[in-house]
Amino acid sequence: MSKITNQLNKQLENNMSEKVIKDEKMNRWFHGYEIADDVRSLRDVFLDLHIGRGDAVLVCLPNTAAYPVITQALWEVGAVMHPIAATTPELELQQELAEHEYVASIVGQELVDAALDDRLAIVTALHLQTYPLLHIIRDRKLMGNDAGIPEEDDLALIMNTSGTTGKPKRVGLTHRILLNGVEHDIESHQMTAADTTMVVMPMFHINAQAVSILSTRLSGGKIVIADKFSASKFWNQVRDNGVTWVSVVPTIVNILLINQKANENYSDDIRLRFARCSSFALPLDKLTAFQTRFHTRILEGYGMTETASQCTINPFDAPKVGSAGKAFKTDVQIMNDGKIMTVANQIGEIVVRGDHVISDYLESHPNSFKDGWFLTGDLGYLDEDGYLFVKGRKKDIINHGGEKVAPAQVENSLSQLNFVKEVSVIGTPDALYGEAVTAVVISQGMQEESLERQKILAHARETLANYEQPTRIYFVKDYPRNATGKVIRLKLREQVLSLVGSVG
Structure with missing residues (x-):
């Protein structure tokens, strides 16, 4: 049995009569013996x-207490989730x-017909304590392997990358990469058996799987699983469950x-104790306001699916606001x-x-790796103290008359305006400059909107270089997003162009 699977078993054995996982939608705590059953x-x-x-x-499946059960059961027979x-x-x-050879799929009742799709299969309906009616669809065209102890x-x-x-x-x-990543998370976040975390992020995402669930289980803590984030319920859930x-x-x-x-x-x-925040940079005023209003600290970090989540984290004793923290057990x-680069404060690609870092994708992408380094596609710099500052994606960089504009730089500036709920900066075609900010x-x-547009332009003139200042401003109700809430910039660009017709 792999080390991580053994440790998951031991966590249940040590907490048979203790509450270990709660499903908020069911409003029920599950004891160790119930999860083990x-x-x-x-x-x-x-x-x-x-x-x-x-x-x-x-x-x-949606967020559910059955997720950790499915993960552990699959690993015990050597299968892959x-x-x-x-x-x-x-x-x-x-x-x-x-497209891929899945021996089986596990879905809720509403997706059984879609998953079957006229394929020859065995459908098994299973009643679990953590999920009333689970459907396992076994593809009969695939032989499957004997159960075995995973190495x-x-x-x-x-896991699928975010695909923005x-x-x-x-x-x-x-198993090795996951265990390494989880052990680093436990140490850097100072997790103990006294901790209770709440999962509000989607459980098909590496953040929930590694940072929240696996790290908490291996550190002996408790997990509260919300079916989704709810602002109106959030603080009551935190208080009532001792999160x-x-x-x-x-x-x-x-x-x-x-x-x-x-x-x-x-x-x-x-x-x-803290809210761990990642995915993209949090504007300084929002970070300060959150910490002041809710009397906690925000720990910003940087990671991705390819690294089993975390690469950098702000130290508890020396956070640097605006940064993604310092490297932790990662080069x-x-x-x-x-x-x-050997000189501090020089922007380039983060590698x-x-x-806990992969060496290739399942479908090989050799261009994403060089001399043992994983090329993240993110731009940023390390300051003289080794703190990482993330400036955006290479593919997102706007070429405005030969000047390179990082959207994150402009977004951080405009986010300081109190009437701006969210802002995304993209390049759109411009006959004179190539791309307009x-x-x-x-x-x-x-x-x-006309007044807000004037205020945005005035603020940009005060805080941004000439070439970074937006020359086009559009107001929308929402952005096209992926399943984890990240803005899909390519689709946003298409949406803007469709709104205005031919731009430039």
Whole structure:
């Protein structure tokens, strides 16, 4: 048995009569013995269906206490879990099943017909304590492997990248890589058995899988699983369940700050050690406002699916506001023209390597790797103290008359305006400059758009270089987003161009 699977078993053995996982939608805590019973029941079904070592199983479920059960049961027979969004369209689910050899899929009742799709299969309906009616669809065209004890370099998880600029890549994470990443998370976040975390991020995402669930289980803590983030319920859930830390993204921070119900429900008896925030840079004013209003700290970090999540984190005793923190058990460098930069404060591509970083994708992409480094595609710099500052994606850089504009730089500036709820900056075609710096704003709706446009332009003149100042400003109700809430810039660009017709 792999080390991480053994440790998951020990966590249950040590907490048989203790509450370990709560499903908020069911409003029920599950004790260690109940989770262990569900793992055993599911593992026995996998054995009966001849799902074994190396077999990939697609999981398409909402956030649920059954997720940790499914993960552990699959690993105990040596199989591999590939979770995808519960909101995946039926056609996309069918394409995923057709393109790759999944021995089985696990879905809720509403997706059984789509997952079957006229294929020859065995459908097993299973009643679990953590999920009333689970459906396992076993593809009979695939033989499957015998159950076996997984070794450290066997695949444990297949995860899709966020795919904000193109088709998601499939990332294969081994038992060894996951364990290394989880152990680093436990140490850097100072997790103990006294901690309770709440999962509000989607559970098909590496953040929830590694940072929240696996790290908490291996450190002996408790997990509260919300079916989704709810601003109006958030602080009550934190208080009622004794939550000590939570992993969020900047969008959630912004919503909690402006949501009236959230602010009404917060009280000073809440004891949240920290909120871990990642995905993209949080504007300074939002970070400060959150920490002041809710009497906690925000720990910003940097990581991705390809690294089993975390690469950098702000130290508890020496955070640097605006940065993604310092490298933790990871080698993080800046590369320009294929060479590692040795001078601080020089912007280039962020490259990483370490014992929790993949060496290739499942479908090989050799251009993403160089001399043992994973090329993240993100731009940033390391300051003289080794703190990482992320400036955006290479593919997002705007070429404005030969000047290179990082959208994150402009977004951080415009986010300081109190009427700006969210802002995304993209390049749109311009006959004179090649690309125009275009700000797409979601407003709080407090004043006329014409006045807000004037204020944006005035603020940009005060805070940005001439070439960085937006020359086009559009107001929208929302952005096209992926399943984790990240803005899909390519689709946003298409949306803007469709609104205005031919630009430039």
